[in-house]
Amino acid sequence: MTTRIAVIGAGSGYMPGVIRGLLHRAGDLAGTELRFHDVDAEHLDVMTRLARNMFAARGADFTVSAHTDLRAALDGAQFVFTTFRPGGLRARHLDESIPLKHGVVGQETVGPGGFFMACRSVPVLLEIADVLADVAPDAWIVNYTNPTNVVTDAVERHTDAKIIGLCDQWVGDTETWADLLGLPADGLEIDWIGTNHGTWAERVRLNGEPVDIAPLLAAVEPRGDATPHRDPVRMAELGKALGLLVNSYSKYYFFHDEVVAELREKGTTRAEDIMAMLPRYYAQVAAEADKPDPDPSRERGGGEHGEFAVDVICAIARDEQRRFIVNTRNRGAIASLEPDAIVEVPALVGRQGPVPLVMGELPRQVRGLTQAVHEYERLAADAAVTGDRRTALRALLAHPFVPGLRVAEQILDEGLAAHRADLPQFTKER
Ligand code: G6P
Numbered sequence: 001m002t003t004r005i006a007v008i009g010a011g012s013g014y015m016p017g018v019i020r021g022l023l024h025r026a027g028d029l030a031g032t033e034l035r036f037h038d039v040d041a042e043h044l045d046v047m048t049r050l051a052r053n054m055f056a057a058r059g060a061d062f063t064v065s066a067h068t069d070l071r072a073a074l075d076g077a078q079f080v081f082t083t084f085r086p087g088g089l090r091a092r093h094l095d096e097s098i099p100l101k102h103g104v105v106g107q108e109t110v111g112p113g114g115f116f117m118a119c120r121s122v123p124v125l126l127e128i129a130d131v132l133a134d135v136a137p138d139a140w141i142v143n144y145t146n147p148t149n150v151v152t153d154a155v156e157r158h159t160d161a162k163i164i165g166l167c168d169q170w171v172g173d174t175e176t177w178a179d180l181l182g183l184p185a186d187g188l189e190i191d192w193i194g195t196n197h198g199t200w201a202e203r204v205r206l207n208g209e210p211v212d213i214a215p216l217l218a219a220v221e222p223r224g225d226a227t228p229h230r231d232p233v234r235m236a237e238l239g240k241a242l243g244l245l246v247n248s249y250s251k252y253y254f255f256h257d258e259v260v261a262e263l264r265e266k267g268t269t270r271a272e273d274i275m276a277m278l279p280r281y282y283a284q285v286a287a288e289a290d291k292p293d294p295d296p297s298r299e300r301g302g303g304e305h306g307e308f309a310v311d312v313i314c315a316i317a318r319d320e321q322r323r324f325i326v327n328t329r330n331r332g333a334i335a336s337l338e339p340d341a342i343v344e345v346p347a348l349v350g351r352q353g354p355v356p357l358v359m360g361e362l363p364r365q366v367r368g369l370t371q372a373v374h375e376y377e378r379l380a381a382d383a384a385v386t387g388d389r390r391t392a393l394r395a396l397l398a399h400p401f402v403p404g405l406r407v408a409e410q411i412l413d414e415g416l417a418a419h420r421a422d423l424p425q426f427t428k429e430r
């Protein structure tokens, strides 16, 4: 049977990396039919031409069709790769700027910004799950749409669709820690556990042998250049203090007020910075698209992003039982979180999907924080599904960033008003 993969959000700037990811497993996926879908027909067309020419140049046996109709794209799919950003960067700018006005970190996935993103993403995923029930009930949704954990939770608890939530942060974080600890990145395996963008690790193996990280952490010199999503100096400082390896997003929790001051000082949001570079970026990609051997820019996405998602698809399609860090139902993997929590944990991925590996308790120094973030995420999923304002307020009140009722109400009212056009579940007649 031909493998059919629907890519929802195929006009995304991350597509060149996804196409490269597909090329890296072209042999294993030979004969696959790709159905590209986007609501932006122009970007969809650029990425479709680009993919066809990149596949042809490398002799990859893939066919690509372009769709603006969701049902046609999903029909008969075995895999649905979701990688879209509802509301686009314009909405992301609001997510990043509204909380900041009230002294709270403005970020696209964590905190109140992530809450509003969840409210935009979840209804679209529910719609996809609804169509899948008709046209491809056995399909796996392989999801990058953020906040990936909240989206995964909503789909898991409210639909019959199968979903695996992805985030490639752990790949880069593993490399950052290899560098900080003076270990080779090759053969390094870290047991990252927690919730998405809030994972921690105390267990590390090198070529299968346990590594005692305590002396290495004690000797770490905080160093390295900060990028928008990774600050190795702060990761090292915090790692030493907690006695743990920390995710790059931990800075938002443990350096909250410093980050607020920095974001205010910077003056533009990440969304604005990306919007400023995108026209040039898409022009470069469009110019490459029709060349016999296109070499599109690598400025968005990057190797691990596309390769990781394609590797996960291969692991399920070929029953590879490969270990990845993914977002899935806990099922006892982390003793400190409820069994049906969506957690980010090491899992073996094969035909049956992800099976999380038993990890034990969260370290005490981050246990309460992670539990609080989980409770926020669960309430956020419920609010995003129902459009119930009271649940939305409770979600924000549960979040560790939010200092009190006044701020929660202000951010909620301002966010719901600003995003009104993208949040039909909050405006529908009851
Ligand atoms: C990291 C995170 C993703 C997030 C992305 C945004 O990769 O893991 O969840 O979507 O950064 O990157 P950007 O370049 O758009 O700020």
Ligand code: MN
Residues within 6 Å of the ligand: 166, 167, 168, 169, 197
């Ligand atoms: Mn992520």
